[in-house]
Each structure stands twice: as structure tokens, then as C-alpha cells.
Amino acid sequence: MKKHNYSAGPCILPQEVFEKSAQAVLNFNNSDLSLLEISHRSKDFVAVMEEARALVLELLGLEGKGYQALFLQGGASLEFLMVPYNLMKVDGKAAYLDTGTWANNAIKEAKLFGETVVVASSKEQNYNHIPTEYTIPADASYFHCTSNNTIFGTQMKTFPKTTVPVVCDMSSDIFSRSMDFSQFDLIYAGAQKNMGAAGTTLVVVKEEILGKSGRAIPSILDYEKHIKAESMYNTPAVFAVYTCLLTLQWLKKQGGIAAIEKVNEAKAALLYNEIDNNSMFKGTAAVADRSSMNATFLLENPELQESFDKMWKEAGISGITGHRSVGGYRASMYNALPLESVQALVDVMKEFETLYSTQSQLAE
Numbered sequence: 354m355k356k357h358n359y360s361a362g363p364c365i366l367p368q369e370v371f372e373k374s375a376q377a378v379l380n381f382n383n384s385d386l387s388l389l390e391i392s393h394r395s396k397d398f399v400a401v402m403e404e405a406r407a408l409v410l411e412l413l414g415l416e417g418k419g420y421q422a423l424f425l426q427g428g429a430s431l432e433f434l435m436v437p438y439n440l441m442k443v444d445g446k447a448a449y450l451d452t453g454t455w456a457n458n459a460i461k462e463a464k465l466f467g468e469t470v471v472v473a474s475s476k477e478q479n480y481n482h483i484p485t486e487y488t489i490p491a492d493a494s495y496f497h498c499t500s501n502n503t504i505f506g507t508q509m510k511t512f513p514k515t516t517v518p519v520v521c522d523m524s525s526d527i528f529s530r531s532m533d534f535s536q537f538d539l540i541y542a543g544a545q546k547n548m549g550a551a552g553t554t555l556v557v558v559k560e561e562i563l564g565k566s567g568r569a570i571p572s573i574l575d576y577e578k579h580i581k582a583e584s585m586y587n588t589p590a591v592f593a594v595y596t597c598l599l600t601l602q603w604l605k606k607q608g609g610i611a612a613i614e615k616v617n618e619a620k621a622a623l624l625y626n627e628i629d630n631n632s633m634f635k636g637t638a639a640v641a642d643r644s645s646m647n648a649t650f651l652l653e654n655p656e657l658q659e660s661f662d663k664m665w666k667e668a669g670i671s672g673i674t675g676h677r678s679v680g681g682y683r684a685s686m687y688n689a690l691p692l693e694s695v696q697a698l699v700d701v702m703k704e705f706e707t708l709y710s711t712q713s714q715l716a717e
Contacts, residue, residue, distance in 0.1 A: 357694035360672035361503055361647065361685040362525065362546040370599040370689075374550070377595060388595055393588050401591075402584055405598040409557060412601060412609055413534040421580045423556040424594050426587075429455065429524045432541040432554060433462040436520055439576050440539070441466045441494045443567040448472050448493040448517070452509070453480045453502030454678065455522060463497070472496075479679070480505040482639035489515045494566070495538070501526035503546070504676040506638040506649030506683065512536060518562045526646045527555070528604060529688055530614045538562045544593055547646075547687045549600050552593030604688065613688050620686045620695045621645040627699045633657070633706045637679055651681035654709075661705050668701045670694075 358365040374388075381388040382397050391398055402424065409422040425431070436459070441447045445467055449460045451474035463469040470493065473484035480502060489496045495518040501508045503525040512519065518538035527542040534540065539558045545551035556576065563577050572578045572586070579586050607613055625643060628636050628650045637649040652658055665673060675681040684698060 356669050356671045357697050358671050358690070359684045359686070359694070359698070361676075361683060362543070363551045364546055364672075364685060364687050365689045366549070366596065366600060367603045367689045370549075370596055370603060373599050374592070374596050378592070388591060391591075393585065393591055398591060399585075401595055401598050402589065405594055405601060406584065408598070408601040408605065409555060412528060412604060413540075413557065415534055415557065418535055418559075419561060420557055420559050423558070423576070423579050424553045424584045424589055424597065425556055425579060426553060426590055428551075428554055429522055429541060429543045430458065432522070432556065433459040434465075435556075435574050435576070436495070436497065436539065436541070437463040437466040437469075438568070438570055438574050439563060439566060440518065440520070441566060443467075445494045445566075446470055446490065446492065448489045448496045450474075450484065450487070450496070450498040451476055452483055452499050452507060453505050455502070455504075455524070456497075456499040459497060459499070459522065475507075480507065481637060483507055483509050483642045487513075489513060489517060491516060493517045495520050495562075498522070499524075501644050501646050503644075503647050503685070504678050504683075506636075506644045506647045506679070507642040508644035508646065510642070518559075525685075525687075526644070528601075528610055528613070529617050529646060531611050544597050546685075547600075549595075549597035550593045552590035553597060555597070600689075616692065617645050617686065617688065620690065620692055621648065623692070623695050623699060624648050624684060624686070627702050631702050631706050632710055633661075634702065637681065646686060648684045648686065649675060649679050649681065650684075651675075657705075657709055660709060664705055665698065665701050668697055670698055670701065673698070 377388040406422040410416045447463050448470045451457055451471050470490055473487035475482050475484050496515055497520045499522040520539045521537045523540050524543045525546045528547050541556045544553045558576055628634050633653055634650050673682045673684050675683045
């Protein structure tokens, strides 16, 4: 039986991506060579990199608008460092919105480079909502935010208007919903949630914001160097980039971001409706800020955890155990997760309520 994969990352990918990438490992482009052994500067792989970078800009609606797409390494965690290295001016400052673990980690790195203003934080409430009342300093080199908080199940639905460059970590919801991506000057995202295999990181940057920090930047950390080298400054993660290309091709065939957004909204609505109406469960994130990618919820009666865990595992469901910071459960509904998988989880939740609601009431 095929598993219903809710893993938070690395995560589910389209079946055709698994099949095509597996074939490429054995025989890439009918060359009788593996994707893993050909030169990254060969004609075949250069074509992969070029198409992947072009597809990123096409799907985001950023073609011809002064942006460059890069496939780098080091995960979003290295971008926590690269962003201030490239953008924070010497003796300058940067503004950060603290909405979760990864935002907090980005703040720690920025503090190594200069004044780091945390404009707002929901840390004291265990990051259960997105702060809205804050002011971004007009003299900041940039404003940094995290669009979706995988661990805590919150998501920014709108973004502030500001005159300073806006940087966004979109690791867990990139390509999942329609928006004006030109409102961001730099976007970065680890590939392993909505885009491909772990090992590469997408960076989309508006070239005009670069080269203004006033500091010397090591070459491997310099966005301008990577742009000039067309994402080939060092040997790229060829398999990860190839799976990104296949996933982007799949997304385009689905109708692009606008089409997949409708599917994602249907999945989220189905699961959140069950969480809200099932007497055995409760959500952890503020309703207005609930993520369409990561739904976090708890059992009303924690003593029934073993029973519920047994039921969802027997139903072929995988990867819904919550992060230790929140506990309970986390269902990650990335682009490739079909609606049928969400229905499978909802069916288990309904059955669980039928079997145990009376027992739970008696225990109270």
C-alpha cells in the first residue's frame, strides 16, 4: 500500500519525479551514463541548470524584471548568513520579524554583522501567531521575514509595505500560492519541502540590491559571484537540481502556481474543518494565521495518543508526529500531496472520534 506521506521535509514529491530521477541515475538522457557521474559542465547538465533557473522565474512571474535565480548549497541555514553578509551595510542595521525557530536562527546570524532590530516577535506565545503591529526602520538595509513556519503551523497571509528591500525565507511554502513575488527583493528556500530533493537551495535575487554593503565578501558567499558563474561557481548538487527541474516541470503541467493553490486550499480546508469540528482535537495556531502547508493540532485527551497513533499508522499514514516544540501532530500538505491523502487522515480522525469520544468524556 502506498503511504500517505505527511513528512515535513524531506517530503513527498510527485510520483513522476521519483520515476524520472530514478531513471536518470541509471541512464541520463540515453547517454549510458548516470546523472551522478557526468560532468556538471557537460552540455546535458548545463541544459538542466539553465532550464531550472528559467522555470523558476517563469513560474514566479519574475521574467525580465531584473531577477536572477540561483541554485546554491548549504540549505536555508547558510542563507541566514549570506543575506546579512551581502546586504547589511557596514555600520548599518537590518530589521527582522521573529515568527518561529528558523526566523530566530536567522536573527542570530545577522547579529554577527551589525545592529539587528527585531521589529516584533511571537516567541512568548510559543509562536502561535504572526505579529502585525510593528514598524520597520526606514534606515534598515533590509527587512527579513519567514513566510511559513513549518514547526508552528503559521503562515504570513500579507506582507508589509516598506521602502527597504524585503527578504523572505520561503522554504516551506514556495510555489504553493499566488502572490506578487516582485514585492520581494530576495527570496530563498531549501528545496526539500515543495521543490525537490534535499541538497540545493533556491535563491531569487533582484540584482540591483547587491554590491552595496561596503564589505569584502568571501567568493563562495557572494551572490554576485554565483550570478556571474551561473550557479556553477562550485560543483552544484546535480541530483537535487535535476529533481527541482522535474518538479517545476510537473508544476507547470498542473497549470502553475494558481492551479496548485486551489488544490492546496481544498486540502487545508478539509483538514482544518475536521480539526475544528472533531471533539477529539484542537488546533495550535491562531485561526487567522493557519498555514495551508503545515497543520498543527493536539489531542484533547493526551492519554489517547497511543490509540490514535495506532489507527493512523494502520491506515498507511506517515510523518504526522508533531515537532517537539509544539507536540501533538503536524500534517504537512505540500504541493505533491494529493487530496486523497488528506481525506484518508480525516477519515481516521472521524473514526477515532466515533470510537473514543464517549470514553474521553467519561475520563473527564
